[in-house]
Amino acid sequence: MKMLKLTLCHLYPELLNLYGDSGNVLTLVKRCQWRGIDVNVINHNIGDKTDFKDVDIFFIGGGADGNLGIACNDINSIKPQLEFAIEQDRVLLAICGGYQLLGKYYKGKRDTVDGLGLLDFYTEAADKYFVGNIVVDTGDYYLVGFENHMGRTYLNGLNPLGHVISGFGNNGKDKTEGVRYKNVIGTYLHGPLLPKNPKLCDEIISIALKNKYNIEDLQELDDSLEIKARQHTLKSINNKFISFA
Amino acid sequence: MRRIIAIVIAKIVIALAKLMGHGGSNIGGELALRICPDILAWFGSQVKEKIILVTGTNGKTSTNNMIYSIIRQSGHTCVCNKLGANLDSGLISAFINSSNLTGRIDADYASLEVDEASLAKVMAQLKPNIIVFTNLFRDQLDRYSEIDAILDKIKASLEKAQDAVLLINSDEPSLVSLGCSVAHTKYYYGIETQIDMGSMDLAKDNVFCKLCGERLDYAHYFYGQLGHYTCTKCHFNRPIPDFKAFLQDFEHKRELTVIGSNGFKVVRAFNTNETYSIYNTLAAISVGGLLGNTAEIVERGLENYRPQVGRMERFYIGKPITLNLAKNPVGFNESMKIVRQDMRSKVVAIGVNDLPQDGRDVSWLWDTNFEILLEIDDTIVNYTVFGRRRYDMALRLKYAGIDESKLTISETNEDAIDNVVNTRSDAAYILLNYSLLFETQKILKGRNEDVKTDSVPSVS
Numbered sequence: 001m002k003m004l005k006l007t008l009c010h011l012y013p014e015l016l017n018l019y020g021d022s023g024n025v026l027t028l029v030k031r032c033q034w035r036g037i038d039v040n041v042i043n044h045n046i047g048d049k050t051d052f053k054d055v056d057i058f059f060i061g062g063g064a065d066g067n068l069g070i071a072c073n074d075i076n077s078i079k080p081q082l083e084f085a086i087e088q089d090r091v092l093l094a095i096c097g098g099y100q101l102l103g104k105y106y107k108g109k110r111d112t113v114d115g116l117g118l119l120d121f122y123t124e125a126a127d128k129y130f131v132g133n134i135v136v137d138t139g140d141y142y143l144v145g146f147e148n149h150m151g152r153t154y155l156n157g158l159n160p161l162g163h164v165i166s167g168f169g170n171n172g173k174d175k176t177e178g179v180r181y182k183n184v185i186g187t188y189l190h191g192p193l194l195p196k197n198p199k200l201c202d203e204i205i206s207i208a209l210k211n212k213y214n215i216e217d218l219q220e221l222d223d224s225l226e227i228k229a230r231q232h233t234l235k236s237i238n239n240k241f242i243s244f245a
Numbered sequence: 246m247r248r249i250i251a252i253v254i255a256k257i258v259i260a261l262a263k264l265m266g267h268g269g270s271n272i273g274g275e276l277a278l279r280i281c282p283d284i285l286a287w288f289g290s291q292v293k294e295k296i297i298l299v300t301g302t303n304g305k306t307s308t309n310n311m312i313y314s315i316i317r318q319s320g321h322t323c324v325c326n327k328l329g330a331n332l333d334s335g336l337i338s339a340f341i342n343s344s345n346l347t348g349r350i351d352a353d354y355a356s357l358e359v360d361e362a363s364l365a366k367v368m369a370q371l372k373p374n375i376i377v378f379t380n381l382f383r384d385q386l387d388r389y390s391e392i393d394a395i396l397d398k399i400k401a402s403l404e405k406a407q408d409a410v411l412l413i414n415s416d417e418p419s420l421v422s423l424g425c426s427v428a429h430t431k432y433y434y435g436i437e438t439q440i441d442m443g444s445m446d447l448a449k450d451n452v453f454c455k456l457c458g459e460r461l462d463y464a465h466y467f468y469g470q471l472g473h474y475t476c477t478k479c480h481f482n483r484p485i486p487d488f489k490a491f492l493q494d495f496e497h498k499r500e501l502t503v504i505g506s507n508g509f510k511v512v513r514a515f516n517t518n519e520t521y522s523i524y525n526t527l528a529a530i531s532v533g534g535l536l537g538n539t540a541e542i543v544e545r546g547l548e549n550y551r552p553q554v555g556r557m558e559r560f561y562i563g564k565p566i567t568l569n570l571a572k573n574p575v576g577f578n579e580s581m582k583i584v585r586q587d588m589r590s591k592v593v594a595i596g597v598n599d600l601p602q603d604g605r606d607v608s609w610l611w612d613t614n615f616e617i618l619l620e621i622d623d624t625i626v627n628y629t630v631f632g633r634r635r636y637d638m639a640l641r642l643k644y645a646g647i648d649e650s651k652l653t654i655s656e657t658n659e660d661a662i663d664n665v666v667n668t669r670s671d672a673a674y675i676l677l678n679y680s681l682l683f684e685t686q687k688i689l690k691g692r693n694e695d696v697k698t699d700s701v702p703s704v705s
């Protein structure tokens with residue numbers, strides 16, 4: 001049998017690296033490797049001439065405001081490639097600042113920064129940080145994570161990634177969390193997101209395998225430690241949540 | 246009257262807290278602050294000579310305690326928050342501990358470490374003569390958000406203290422950019438010798454020029470973002486240090502020579518595995534020089550310095566056990582580099598809490614290079630994780646690639662220490678963050694079989 005191989009592109013790891021987001025890349029890589037799937041990780045930094053043609057999964061994390069501005073200038077130059085990839089059903093996982101960057105604009109305290117405008121949502125900064133554990137219902141499973149953000153995101157009718165069971169989510173008002181368009185997943189959940197959410201991680205890997213090899217089934221892994229970690233966090237929020245693990 | 250009530254109540258509370266084993270507590274100071282909000286200003290006004298503040302992410306406690314030793318050696322009295330309680334309430338507790346019941350203190354100096362995010366609050370009350378900056382690494386994200394935001398805050402608080410002299414690490418670009426943006430009198434300290442601190446491969450925090458956004462060009466890295474850097478686009482540069490450190494390696498030791506102006510020259514020897522404490526020592530020596538001490542007083546002061554609780558503190562319970570506080574990625578990386586040098590069979594225990602003083606957001610665990618331990622995985626018989634975020638830590642180790650069968654998740658601190666002691670090995674290391682330190686240290690001390698403990702200073 002031919003060795004399966006996926007390509008993951010980490011966008012601006014040098015700039016957008018503030019909240020342990022490289023842990024998401026590590027988790028994707030490990031959960032592929034444990035199944036014998038080879039992963040080629042491409043780091044795309046400012047000014048790089050990267051060939052995105054074979055990228056199966058794009059990842060973009062959060063970072064300091066100043067660094068987001070720097071990244072934003074560069075990312076506009078690769079917008080057509082990203083748009084094309086999205087329409088090809090490629091996966092794009094965007095966390096926190098990276099998530100905000102996908103929208104139309106980020107209205108900060110000092111000035112407004114244009115986003116990529118890949119999706120029709122917008123974000124406004126508030127005074128208070130939303131900080132704490134968060135639980136989200138995607139419909140298929142529950143996501144467990146940690147949020148830590150000042151931005152309030154409004155989806156303009158786009159589909160959210162899920163609904164907030166406990167925590168704040170996009171804006172603390174409408175109970176939505178994140179965004180989902182085709183295989184674009186934007187979210188405020190970090191902690192990082194994927195180690196404690198193996199179902200989402202495996203969904204991403206499955207989509208990529210389906211796109212590239214038309215393979216449907218994914219080998220099961222022993223997730224008992226992940227489940228215990230989820231139970232531990234869920235229990236610390238509310239004893240009733242433990243069944244969501 | 247209010248002041249006296251505040252002090253008496255606080256003294257009682259501090260005594261009670263000590264009895265109950267809550268070392269390093271802020272409670273007494275917090276109460277005093279509530280009863281008498283300007284109490285810190287009043288204490289500060291009684292300091293006869295100079296007030297020195299030490300701030301930054303890592304190395305505050307060690308640096309501050311070394312400065313204290315030097316000042317004591319010079320024959321002066323000094324108020325110091327030795328245990329590292331560094332919020333305004335902690336500073337107040339330090340003054341209360343040195344005061345009589347009417348709040349009178351007899352202090353020539355105050356040397357105080359201050360949480361970098363509390364600097365503004367503290368400087369609204371205290372007028373520092375010297376502010377020592379160690380470094381700015383990413384730290385507790387929920388409180389400090391970002392380094393840029395902290396820099397802005399520090400800058401704003403400096404405006405209230407135009408007379409303060411700033412002592413800045415020249416090898417730390419974000420602090421140097423801060424120095425460039427204010428008109429204060431500044432002195433720089435830095436390491437001139439381009440030695441390998443074993444971190445060439447580790448995460449650098451912010452390597453972009455704060456002035457123009459260009460990637461900084463490094464001729465040499467020490468660790469974190471510390472090094473010899475220059476911006477190729479604008480004129481931002483590493484300043485020439487006023488206190489220059491030179492390092493020379495011998496077989497079992499590393500010798501630090503610090504040269505200031507007017508023939509000030511201090512020499513100090515280190516064990517080779519103490520590299521990370523060089524910056525702390527260098528900063529303290531520089532303060533000693535700025536205060537006009539002779540090299541001899543500075544050297545003798547440093548000899549009398551004893552590291553605080555949990556700074557590479559050694560115990561013996563059936564085997565040598567080393568306890569080290571680490572609070573953020575750079576602190577953990579530096580700690581693990583020490584563990585990496587030990588080839589004995591060992592247990593490595595890692596404790597992570599997420600209380601407010603630790604930072605509630607523990608995603609930094611994934612920016613920490615736990616893969617360092619994997620390099621010596623064959624010498625590690627067991628990984629013990631404990632603390633409120635033990636499962637996050639367990640997952641981090643799993644994804645670093647350790648074998649889950651070597652992993653023990655301990656529900657309590659006692660269980661963790663039992664496991665460390667009972668697992669057969671020649672040595673053990675316990676690395677933990679702040680709110681776990683005092684309770685764990687107390688248990689270890691209670692079980693210690695060797696009264697003669699031997700410690701070396703730490704990065705934290």
Ligand SMILES: [Zn+2]
Binds near residue numbers: 458478
């Ligand atoms: Zn520059």
